[in-house]
Amino acid sequence: MRLSRFFLPILKENPKEAEIVSHRLMLRAGMIKQQSAGIYTWLPLGKRVLDKVNAIIREEQNRSGAIELLMPTLQSAELWQESGRYDAYGKEMLRIKDRQDRPMLYGPTNEEMITDVFRSFVKSYKDLPLNLYHIQLKFRDEIRPRFGTMRSREFLMKDAYSFDLDREGAEHAYNRMFAAYLRTFSRMGLRAIPMRADTGPIGGNLSHEFIILADTGESEVFCHKDFLDFDIPAEDTDFDDVAGLRAIFDKWTSRYAATSEMHDAAAFEAVPEEERVSARGIEVGHIFYFGTKYSEAMGAKVQGPDGKEHIVHMGSYGIGPTRLVPAIIEASHDENGIVWPKAVAPFEAIVVNMKAGDAACDAACETIYAALAKAGVDTLYDDTDERAGAKFATADLIGAPVQVIAGPRAVGNGEVEIKDRKTGARETLTIEAAINRLTAAD
Numbered sequence: 001m002r003l004s005r006f007f008l009p010i011l012k013e014n015p016k017e018a019e020i021v022s023h024r025l026m027l028r029a030g031m032i033k034q035q036s037a038g039i040y041t042w043l044p045l046g047k048r049v050l051d052k053v054n055a056i057i058r059e060e061q062n063r064s065g066a067i068e069l070l071m072p073t074l075q076s077a078e079l080w081q082e083s084g085r086y087d088a089y090g091k092e093m094l095r096i097k098d099r100q101d102r103p104m105l106y107g108p109t110n111e112e113m114i115t116d117v118f119r120s121f122v123k124s125y126k127d128l129p130l131n132l133y134h135i136q137l138k139f140r141d142e143i144r145p146r147f148g149t150m151r152s153r154e155f156l157m158k159d160a161y162s163f164d165l166d167r168e169g170a171e172h173a174y175n176r177m178f179a180a181y182l183r184t185f186s187r188m189g190l191r192a193i194p195m196r197a198d199t200g201p202i203g204g205n206l207s208h209e210f211i212i213l214a215d216t217g218e219s220e221v222f223c224h225k226d227f228l229d230f231d232i233p234a235e236d237t238d239f240d241d242v243a244g245l246r247a248i249f250d251k252w253t254s255r256y257a258a259t260s261e262m263h264d265a266a267a268f269e270a271v272p273e274e275e276r277v278s279a280r281g282i283e284v285g286h287i288f289y290f291g292t293k294y295s296e297a298m299g300a301k302v303q304g305p306d307g308k309e310h311i312v313h314m315g316s317y318g319i320g321p322t323r324l325v326p327a328i329i330e331a332s333h334d335e336n337g338i339v340w341p342k343a344v345a346p347f348e349a350i351v352v353n354m355k356a357g358d359a360a361c362d363a364a365c366e367t368i369y370a371a372l373a374k375a376g377v378d379t380l381y382d383d384t385d386e387r388a389g390a391k392f393a394t395a396d397l398i399g400a401p402v403q404v405i406a407g408p409r410a411v412g413n414g415e416v417e418i419k420d421r422k423t424g425a426r427e428t429l430t431i432e433a434a435i436n437r438l439t440a441a442d
């Protein structure tokens, strides 16, 4: 992508409304624009990151055996009357009437709708286990939307829903998602710690929130420091291996970890003082087992191997992609801007032409840009006629992991400079060596 043809509305001033660094950087880097309270446009740079986050989520959901579909954002109130949540959900639910005066709502979550999909088609235990997910916009009329897309009213959610014949099957489904979540967040450069949590309006009595430790987090959390070193499940994890997945779950729940709502001060104090972590955290995912809460109310049952009807056991599993983007920034930035982990970077590299219009600089940059494009390295080429200082500031702000800097002096020697955004380390290489470095497989 050539910057001269891209849409990157960078802000020069620090936005006053932003209280935390991720919100400030997302506005300054031209990633998002607020449209009304808690409702955002994702501008092209932000959309690129969001797409990469979603791609990782999708890969790990698919790997774990979940199947993607897409449900509508607008739902009929009738479904929610069946489960009893239409009245229970309260003011967070945006209620709308259509032209026939039928009550509708903008979905805050989809347990009812997926249960309706399930009961329409699935009649036999032979079709189980089943886990269906989508990545879809939700609306919750939060009383205090804040911190940009961290807590917004309209937000993206990956929500998965599992169906099993019995509790044992449902536990395996829960463990699948548990392991898939550990992998998902780790691939984004985050260490998410599963913590026992309150189930709130979703219901049931078993749930884990996946929490990233961050000073700006909204939740107060307590855990054992061992969580910082536990191994992440490997790429070749067998998601059908019941005992293997249970072992992962057991390991990752073997130490104290709880959010403030579930905190047991006495149990926490039993942990040796130097091993206690008491911090703030960002909830990036939340998984639930709620048994037959929805299936019972809505008549979702299958014929079992015994020929009898069984109410299915269900769980639901959420990740917030539009919250993950600022969470990644909270975890990875410096005073000059964002430092993207490669896996979610909007561009893997940026080529900075320090003197656009200079024939040698232009030629060097074009050669590098073409070679990187050919090798499939997602590159932004700053071909604008801004002054070099402003270009360096932009490159640092938007945080591509590698910068290729082409100035007249170096180019005169057939060389360019490579700068690592994270460490700031610089190296001068020939143009050919720079291309080889950037296109080498990791």
Ligand code: P5A
Pocket (backbone or CB within 6 Å): 108, 109, 110, 111, 140, 142, 149, 150, 151, 152, 153, 155, 156, 157, 158, 159, 160, 202, 283, 284, 285, 286, 287, 288, 316, 317, 318, 319, 320, 321, 322, 323
């Ligand atoms: C699980 C999937 C549920 O809604 N039903 C379907 C269950 N869980 S949850 O914890 O309420 O939400 C799941 C994740 O969505 C993100 N999230 C938000 N992101 C941005 N702004 C919000 N206002 C917001 N509310 C929830 C979180 O990542 C949460 O873990």
